[in-house]
Amino acid sequence: MTRSLHSTDRLPASARAGHWNAVIAEAYFPLDLTFRDAARFEGQLEHSNVGDISLSRLCTEAVQYERHRHHISSATEEQYLITIPRKSPVDFRQLGREVRCDPGGFILERGDEPYRFSYANANDLCVLKIAKPVLATKLRNPDRYCALVFNGREGIGSLFTTMAQQIQRHASSDPNSDAVLSRHLVELLALALDRTSEVEQGAGSSVRDAHRRRAENVILRDLSNPDLSPEIIADAVGISKRYLHELFAEVNCTVSQFVREERLKAARDLLQMPNPGQMSDIAYRFGFSDQAQFSRLFKAKFGQTPSGYRAQITAACND
Template sequence: MKTTITTSRTPAHERSRHWHEAIAKAYFPLDLSFRNAESFSGDLTLWQLGDVSLSRLTSEALQYRRLSHHFKAEREEQFLVTVPARSEVFFSQCGKDVRCNPGGFILERSHEPYEFSHAEAADLWVLKVEAKALGGRIRQPDRFCSLQFNAADGAGGLFADMLHLIPGRFDAMSPETRATVGQQLVDLLVLALKADERTLTTGSSTVREAHLTRIESFIRKNLSDCELDPETIARGCGISTRYLHELFRDTNQTLGSWIRDQRLEACREALRDPSNRQTVAEVAYRWGFGDQAQFSRAFKAHFGLPPKEFREQARQRQPAPG
């Protein structure tokens, strides 16, 4: 689905309300401060890519504020990934400030108050991603919200390039293809975040982060092993079991819960894949769940639907053949 919103045909006295509603619909509720609300102009185009949305927003100078009351009643946390194409933007969250120029990108977390602004007319590309889609791939994605990442080279450059390609290809893509492209954008985003050396020193020592990175890699390679336990992981990573648990205490998540979340994420990807002919039980076993009933309960608690119902809904979203 593609949606376009503009202020060009909106009466001057209604532009502030109109833009507040447009922003809330595209992202989430925010307080907006205009230099001159009646003469303000802005355009927003949104492309839905499965569970991910991409938007391009052009507007005059503006300040956005996310306040505590905005997310009190919201259950699902979101991240916005903003890639400015014209003029500098300012972002402040959790006591940390960052200025981002064209050639970079930043992350904004929906469940913490923040301020985002640009003093000049801006052209912004914004990817909206569910927090659980990132949390299943990288530990504590919120720790990246104080950094400007490279959108000009490497994985970050490829991520930005792909954003720019989508509008011209969108109409020719089937809903299934759009959802796949959305997942590929998340894949590239994760690669770009992991490729930045600063993420190894954000929040703890380089040595501890290096250990955690190695541990996470080992676990992902062995998710299908139902017998995967702390002793096996510690031995495979050359550390003690005690130190393994100590490392995970710093992440606000237990080792067991992190492994479970990785397995659930892998199962979700398999169940949404139309080419996967495995039964739900086979998918669960493939990714390390030995107890089918336990898997179904965990999947529903994590994603809001039982695995069979999730697969059925995913198939209903696919285009009819022919």
């Protein structure tokens, strides 16, 4: 176990904010920090690497941490933070959920999505950092557990929080021991998360469903835009492109498939109307690059060309 200690002690007031921003970026990942009083801010961070994870004890006065898109764009690896507050509550907002975690609980934060994390009073936090692939080997789709509050006072949750704090306090110099300890801690974390109550899981699912519906509404309003893309849709909804793709994957679809199918349905509905216009105009109206592409995709979807479909509708109306 390698251990490092950082503190604002003996630093001039003018250097504290910049120093602490660098400390946080090194221990976790880049964040924007907002201090109640930067010149008088005091903080201490004790950080250790234990096998595949890192553990830290973070003791500071009130502060707010924000992860923005420009931080995420340069990230090379997806990470989670698991935070256990020990002195005062923390407020956390991510993916449309806003929760408060009191001492005795813990929360999971995605490093690859924007978030805001804050506490209004001095706090003492135990923080575990773990790469997504490490946790994913023990738990299916860990993302669904983010921005939920877990009970760290009872059962498996209590075992996890107790072990995390014990390992953080007591350094080891044996790499083999570190590997065993980190593996057991990750297994306890996975068990604690997997036993989330149905109410919590339902709340998380409802948020994801709401985001997907908002994305679908954006698509339906902008079907005629030939440049409509996952980036544009994600920006309109206020989520990342990665998260957008995850939302549609949950219903066995891709963003592009949904856009294409809704365009084809809209074009089919127009073809049922009197005097729908030229096929080329319909193709361009619904964002297809040309009439040939429109015709090919329409036939693949509905079993006949747009012209054939229109002729069938006209014949039925004349009968």
